[in-house]
Amino acid sequence: MGKLWSVISLLRHTPPRRFGCAAGLLSLMLAPLFAGCGAAKPDGPTAPVVHPESTASETLRTEMAPSNDDVHRVERLLTEADAFSASGDPQAAIQRYDQAIALAPQRVDAFSRRGDCRFGTGALNEALADYEAALRISPKDARLYIKRASVRRLRQQFDQALADSSAAIRLDPKSGEAFLFRGNLLLERGRYEASITDYDAAIHLMANPALAYCNRGVAYRNMGDLDKAIADYTAALEHNTEFADAYNNRGDVLARRGKLGEAIADFSEAIRISPDELQAYENRGDVQFRQKKFELALADYSELIRRTLDLAVAGGSNLSPGAKLARVYRKRSATLFRVKRFDEALADADEAIRLNPDDADAYTLRYQLYLEKGRVSEADADRQRAASLLLRQLPP
Numbered sequence: 001m002g003k004l005w006s007v008i009s010l011l012r013h014t015p016p017r018r019f020g021c022a023a024g025l026l027s028l029m030l031a032p033l034f035a036g037c038g039a040a041k042p043d044g045p046t047a048p049v050v051h052p053e054s055t056a057s058e059t060l061r062t063e064m065a066p067s068n069d070d071v072h073r074v075e076r077l078l079t080e081a082d083a084f085s086a087s088g089d090p091q092a093a094i095q096r097y098d099q100a101i102a103l104a105p106q107r108v109d110a111f112s113r114r115g116d117c118r119f120g121t122g123a124l125n126e127a128l129a130d131y132e133a134a135l136r137i138s139p140k141d142a143r144l145y146i147k148r149a150s151v152r153r154l155r156q157q158f159d160q161a162l163a164d165s166s167a168a169i170r171l172d173p174k175s176g177e178a179f180l181f182r183g184n185l186l187l188e189r190g191r192y193e194a195s196i197t198d199y200d201a202a203i204h205l206m207a208n209p210a211l212a213y214c215n216r217g218v219a220y221r222n223m224g225d226l227d228k229a230i231a232d233y234t235a236a237l238e239h240n241t242e243f244a245d246a247y248n249n250r251g252d253v254l255a256r257r258g259k260l261g262e263a264i265a266d267f268s269e270a271i272r273i274s275p276d277e278l279q280a281y282e283n284r285g286d287v288q289f290r291q292k293k294f295e296l297a298l299a300d301y302s303e304l305i306r307r308t309l310d311l312a313v314a315g316g317s318n319l320s321p322g323a324k325l326a327r328v329y330r331k332r333s334a335t336l337f338r339v340k341r342f343d344e345a346l347a348d349a350d351e352a353i354r355l356n357p358d359d360a361d362a363y364t365l366r367y368q369l370y371l372e373k374g375r376v377s378e379a380d381a382d383r384q385r386a387a388s389l390l391l392r393q394l395p396p
Contacts, residue, residue, distance in 0.1 A: 176205030
């Protein structure tokens, strides 16, 4: 039920939905890294400074630098591009980044910011090409390695993403953000002790280490050290009292400890701070189900379903609720079953199976509902289907 910050969230300035830990703190953590898609300042100088010992290639690059008039035009184009991206028009932004790059092909920040915009639209191949172009111009910029690592992470190129984050740390060993990023990669791969080492460094180096505390708490939780997990979530909240995910994650551990009242208080605080903190609705609903507060659980599951469907509509083809929403339908069905609203429960069980036909628990639940309705043959079919799925899930 707890979460850690996902890589996509680091770049897109949106709350994480799967692993994320700390919606709202992105600007504190990686705003200097991702200047494009909304930022107003360039990443670096507009043209290289040539020293007497410059090589021939560096001299050629200087000769290719734009004129003063072009410099002003490039700055105007970049400012316009940032404004378009901030207003939600990435295509207009990318068009202006294209024009700026045509005028100033050595502008690292132009490639980097266009890459950020492309990343934000899900165009990972194009974003990767931009970050690599920027790295060819500025191969010692640690921030660019983190950006490229972010794309590689989403492309499931874990080893390459890890190599890039390690390169960023070598180039800038005082970058808490780079340690945090690598810690997240290690945590996602189940390398908890190694991730904790990186989070330790991030906590020491970052001005506001709330994210590092939160994600270290996830690592401790996954290792079974619930006391340290609670301590880290609490430390994260001391650094940011409006940290929705830290409340949600702490509530998760408190629930595991059986402290259900405190857990509900934390989930409620997460929802107050961030009404779209979807996981908190599910977590609170689960605890209220355990407390036999079925109507309250139903309210939370229903709100979660409504918000998830709204987000799916807003996201179009880029967002599919899938198995997670199927799970919530199943939970709501089980809750309706407990209050003897069998027709509604059956409809939810049907929807859960439609969304995830391999959910043995959903078939088991529907089997019980069919029995309640006297539909014996259908109940027997679901019982057999559930047994078949459970057997398939057994290790060889």
